[in-house]
């Protein structure tokens with residue numbers, strides 16, 4: 336049994352690992368680095384036991400944003416753009432740069448989602464952030480934002496159930512009335528959720544919440560710290576050897 | 590029965606008036622004392638102001654006119670009351686904040702500033718009382734209504750308030766759960782005063798005062814269910 340506890344990666348280490356990895360992703364400049372980053376991301380996915388399907392599903396709302404970023408990059412850049420990090424420089428074609436930005440943004444999003452998907456409750460992440468000395472104000476904002484989202488989700492599910500139970504699920508989404516209904520539903524979800532948050536205030540007061548979020552302390556586990564170190568060293572190595580060319584750039588550079 | 594011990598007066602409301610909208614009084618001149626060891630049942634039709642009244646007991650609402658005393662001292666800041674009076678909401682979904690059952694029950698005790706071991710004991714005890722230990726790790730939202738209700742009661746029980754106020758606690762309970770719940774109330778009443786609003790006549794067997802509210806006023810007080818039943822149902826209220 337003790338092994339199980341030892342092998343567990345604690346939330347604080349996970350968060351720090353993800354932060355290190357995000358900084359690394361922002362700093363990388365070449366496609367090879369991106370390839371290594373992707374491979375390491377897969378390792379993290381496995382180690383954190385995140386569910387890949389959920390990660391992809393949660394990422395979908397951000398895809399339009401990433402596509403727009405790609406289009407903007409393509410229109411905004413001229414041939415032969417240069418990216419530098421330290422001594423390393425990479426010369427890109429317009430398409431190459433667009434591809435690089437889009438892929439990297441995707442990886443950024445997927446990485447951020449790793450932490451959310453690898454914990455069973457978002458509150459665990461908030462506990463860990465609190466123990467990492469994130470200011471109370473931010474903790475409270477996160478706490479209530481998450482709770483409101485949860486309310487929205489629950490209210491939405493309730494409304495859908497109410498709708499299905501009246502047998503109206505066979506209607507076609509091509510009809511304009513459907514969109515009116517959708518708008519109405521969205522509106523009432525917000526109204527209901529805001530009513531909820533009003534009574535929530537009462538509930539919090541009567542249970543003596545005073546703005547300080549008390550919880551069980553979270554602790555670093557040795558496995559967690561180990562993963563954090565490995566990640567940091569991996570990121571540093573990849574950044575430091577970035578002057579070395581793995582492939583010929585003929586394909587990408589102009 | 591000649592000697593009756595004078596019981597200490599914990600909470601006292603004096604001529605309370607309250608309106609949600611200006612001029613439309615929901616509570617009209619309510620005076621009420623809660624004594625140590627009291628088990629009060631508050632009855633009355635829908636919309637008569639029961640929930641509004643008990644929200645005054647723990648300081649969620651403050652009266653427009655009237656005064657509230659706690660242990661003989663006038664309460665100036667209504668939030669002081671939350672420390673001593675625990676309120677179980679009519680609708681459990683309004684009360685519960687954390688998605689995991691165990692976490693939510695621990696929320697109150699933690700806010701009271703208790704040490705983590707003490708929090709743990711209180712949570713365990715409250716869950717054992719209500720027989721919901723098997724739900725500890727469950728998500729609150731996936732529970733049945735009766736189970737949700739029990740979780741919301743456990744959350745207040747764990748805070749060990751001096752006065753425990755419950756708004757319609759037996760709503761949604763099956764007959765067995767109700768019987769168990771009433772036993773719990775008898776047990777808890779040894780250390781806390783109890784105030785219950787209810788439409789459930791069975792609950793009235795377990796209280797020692799019955800207060801009837803109609804249209805925002807205390808219509809009458811009965812000493813037990815028998816008196817209440819004879820007066821209300823045999824003679825009818827309007828004949829008096």
Ligand SMILES: Nc1ncnc2c1ncn2[C@@H]1O[C@H](COP(=O)(O)OP(=O)(O)OP(=O)(O)O)[C@@H](O)[C@H]1O
Pocket residue numbers: 609610615633634635636637638639640641642
């Ligand atoms: N937030 C509010 N704003 C305006 N009016 C309110 C509000 N809450 C309650 N009321 C009104 O005050 C009156 C008393 O309501 P209250 O909830 O106290 O009744 P109740 O006795 O608890 O009824 P029930 O038995 O249905 O629970 C009702 O007429 C209700 O419509």
Ligand SMILES: [Mg+2]
Pocket residue numbers: 639640641679756
């Ligand atoms: Mg009510």
